[in-house]
Amino acid sequence: MAAHPDYYKILGVSKGASDDDIKKAYRKLARKYHPDLNPGDKQAEAKFKELSAANDVLSDPEKRKNYDQFGDPAGAPQMGHPGFEGAGGQSFDFGDLGEAFGGFFQNFGSGRRARRAGPKPGEDLQHTVRISFQDAFKGTKLPLQVSRTETCRACQGSGEAPGASKTTCPTCKGRGYFEQGGILRGRVECDDCGGAGQKAAPCPECQGRGRNPKRETVTVAIPPGVEDGAKLRVAGKGEAGRRGGGAGDLYLQVQVEHDARFERKGPNLYVKLPISFTEAALGAKVDIPTPEGTSTIKIPPGTQSASKLRLKGQGMPVPKSDQRGDLFAEIQVVTPKIQDERSKELLRELGDLNDHGIRH
Ligand SMILES: [Zn+2]
Ligand SMILES: [Zn+2]
Structure with a gap:
């Protein structure tokens, strides 16, 4: 394992520095030594590269952890890709998660070297x-x-x-990939340089x-x-x-x-509609809920329990069309619980008059 410089010292921060401290320290020094601001100054350029390498490791939680633990941002020998180990135990934001698994x-x-980092x-x-x-x-x-x-x-x-200008990628040492052992055997692209082996x-x-x-x-x-x-x-x-x-x-x-009033099947809506025994027998006009409010529905005389009455085009809109589904009223005839003698008498009379032999 190649020895790595003291990245904390390079950035002038302590070992326990927060991410923010590292970011600030790097930005401050990077501005000072940036090659654009020090044209022709080889020392500034070298210093800038050092700073970049230090920031590269310390701003990445995974590399930093590896560096702290093993003295190498790539982790312990045979630990594979630095972006992989421990990714499960760390909390990343979406961006970092994407980077870690990207x-x-x-x-x-077949062992081909990718020498250009593609989009x-x-x-x-x-x-x-x-x-x-x-x-x-x-x-x-x-x-x-x-x-x-x-x-x-x-x-x-x-x-x-x-x-x-571009130099050898410090993470993969210019290889552009890592050899991955274990179950996921194979080559893994170096995410640091995108497989190019070189990076600025x-x-x-x-x-x-x-x-x-x-x-x-x-x-x-x-x-x-x-x-x-x-x-x-x-x-x-x-x-x-x-x-x-x-x-x-x-x-x-x-x-x-x-919505407790409706049962939905695709664009069609179903409403349970209790009606009285008399309404079922004689027919009636009854209000039913619709998605917009209420609608009046006509119950035909002699309507049976469990029959469905349809209100065409009063269901849910069909997405990406100007059509609508239908609204169905499911009739529930409520049988009265008769207590008084007068009603019983009337119903018996009614029964005698309307004996249609429904079970024959
Ligand atoms: Zn690389
Ligand atoms: Zn940028």
Whole structure:
């Protein structure tokens, strides 16, 4: 294992320095020794490279941990890719998680060396939104707080300090990949240099990541008629791509709250409608709930329990069309519990008059 310099000393911070302290120290020194500001000064250039290497390790939680523990940002021997070990136990934001796993499952084929770092598309993001039944009926626009990344403006996503020349990547020592042992045997692209084996000093703005975290309000249009569990895609609102790769997409899983009055099957709605024995026999006009309010439905004389009456086009909108589903009233005839003698008498009389032999 090659000896690594004292990165803490280079940045002038203590071993227990916070991420913020490291960032500040690096920025301050990087500005001082940046080659653009010290043209022709070989010492400043060397110093700048040292600073970049130190920052590269100490600003990356995984490399820093390895460096602290083993004296090597790549970790202990045979521990494989530095971005892999311990990724499960660390809390990363989306950007870092993407960096940690980015390229991990890339197959390098039959030992071919990748010498050019290609563009990498950004990762997709997932969000869940919960909306009311009414919003699902009418459609809605939701302002959504999304933690994503955007392409670094200072380096245009290359991750390289503007104007800096390329040197051997310190993480992979110029190989561009790591040999991975264990179950996931094979070659793993060096995420530090994107497999190129060479890298310039990292951009001080994004610490070489090529993208910066951003909290953004994304307004999402939920179309009328959206169903519970629907997945909507918002193009280009995932993580920023790297080295010129396009941004990922934002996927929304929509949860629609249940409205106790309706049962929904696709665009059709079902309402349970209790009616009296008399209304069923004689027919009636009854109000039923609809997504907009109420509608009057005509119960034909002689309506049976469990029959369904349809109100055409009064269900939920069919997404991406101007159609609507239907609203069905499921009739429940409520049999009266007769207590008084007068009613019993009338019903007996009614029964004698209307003996249709229903069981024959
Ligand atoms: Zn940058
Ligand atoms: Zn590398």
